Amino acid sequence: MEFLAGGRAEVRITHADVGKRVSVRRLTGTRSGEPAFTDAVGVLTSWNDGVLSITRRGGECVRIEESSLVAAKVVPAAPARRKVPAATVRELQTVAARGWPAIETERLGEWTLRAAVQEVPRQERPGGAEAGRRSGFTRRANSVLPLGDPGVPLDEALARATRWYADRGLPALVTVTTGRADADEPLTAELAARGWSDEAHTSVRIAALAPLADTDADTSGVRLSRQPDADWLTLYNRAGTPTAEARAVLTGGPSVWFAQVPAADGGTAAIGRLVVDGRWAGFSAVETAAGRRRQGLASLVMAALAERALQEGASAAYLQVEADNAGAQALYDRLGFVEHHGYHYRRGPAGGAAGA
The missing domain is CATH 2.30.30 (SH3 type barrels.)
Known part of the structure; x- marks a missing residue:
């Protein structure tokens, strides 16, 4: 050197x-x-x-x-690769967990128990006083990540996980992967046999990063920052009233960027979030304001974030999209993303009300 x-x-x-x-x-x-x-x-x-x-x-x-x-x-960034990257389920699940980190974690063998508990204000009645309620900010940050053997028999592991989440006022959720030989199919079957119900089916998609940035679009109007401002959070439909815990999850990760397209009449027309982790660039929170859809703003945000990720040395892209979100699926098809694997959550029989 x-x-x-x-x-x-x-x-x-x-x-x-x-x-x-x-x-x-x-x-x-x-x-x-x-x-x-x-x-x-x-x-x-x-x-x-x-x-x-x-x-x-x-x-x-x-x-x-x-x-x-x-x-x-x-030093110059490594040459951009244009082929869809090869990856294992474990690699992608590990990178995605780092890119959307829980606030509190505990290891159980090769399982990780994750929680991001927040106090969310709730208006009891018009003009009335607010009361707080405890909630988990997103399932991803409030579920078990099983990447191997928990180190104890399965029933004991599930009992420990259920107690851990109950102590935090949360339902017990386990993230299980599907669709590949190295996915969690055996664990999925065991949980189903024990009455753990399934919910929130999601597709993990990957693509080469360079083609996302290689467009004729002018990305100079996309603002990038390290922190989400009030307008960004207003358009992000999961944030609600921003809590410190929500911000901690959103800003967590090795190198996080927030994209924003200002609206001509004030406010924000489109947003997105990027986390760069080694060769991987993770995209999330790509949202367009209701009156500005079908104008190419989501693709513009993706291009601007991809340019930044290439500058930081990434070469591969991933994202997670709900299986029933047809509009987003079509967008990512056009951008060259292909499905790598799927995942969903298994909820314990006594899970109670859903977390965010």
Whole structure:
């Protein structure tokens, strides 16, 4: 790895390079009386309080003390790949979980129990006082992610998970994958036999990233930011009254961006969310205002976010879309996404009211 410029090593990155692909060398000690160095290449996702965070291609996040840097530079993004990527169900489920993170997690063998409990204000009557109710912000952040053996017999694992969610005022939900040889078909069958009902069937779709950005559309009017503002949250139909917990989920992930197309008469015409994690660019929350649909704004948002993801070194795209959302399915068909696998949730027999 070559860092020398004019015969000397230089740190040639600044805080303004956050979001770019960088190569860094840091001092890690001594070996046989000589300085020892370690190199890292990835996207500079943050630089705060004297610590740099670099996300490598495989999704690993490396934290580096600024004081240990001996050389650093911005490097070109890896060449964009135009073929649909190969991936396992486990890889995609793991990346998607990092891109939509729960606030609280607990491990049970290779299962992860996830929760993002929020206090949601509820108007009791017109002009009356508000009372709070507990809810989980989205099923994805409030369900078991089973990526292997729970380490205990299945009935015991389910009992533990049910108690864990009950302690948080939530129903017990398990995310199960379908449609591929490496999916959760055996677990799905076991849950069905135990009376766990199915709900919210979803398609996980993937595509090459480069073609999403390779359009003639002018994306200069799409605003990108690291935080969702009030207009973005108003159009996002799951947020309701934004809570701190909802914001924590929405802004969580290795490198998160929010896209917004301002409306000419004020407000927001379209939005989207992107999370870059190694080679993967995850798209979500693509919404268009009711009066602005069928004008290509969703595709424009996707193109702007894809451009940013390519700049950060991603090459593959994924998203999750409800199986019964025909309009979204048709859009993603046109953009070149293909189904990789499906997933849905299994709800425990005593699940009670649904979470968000």
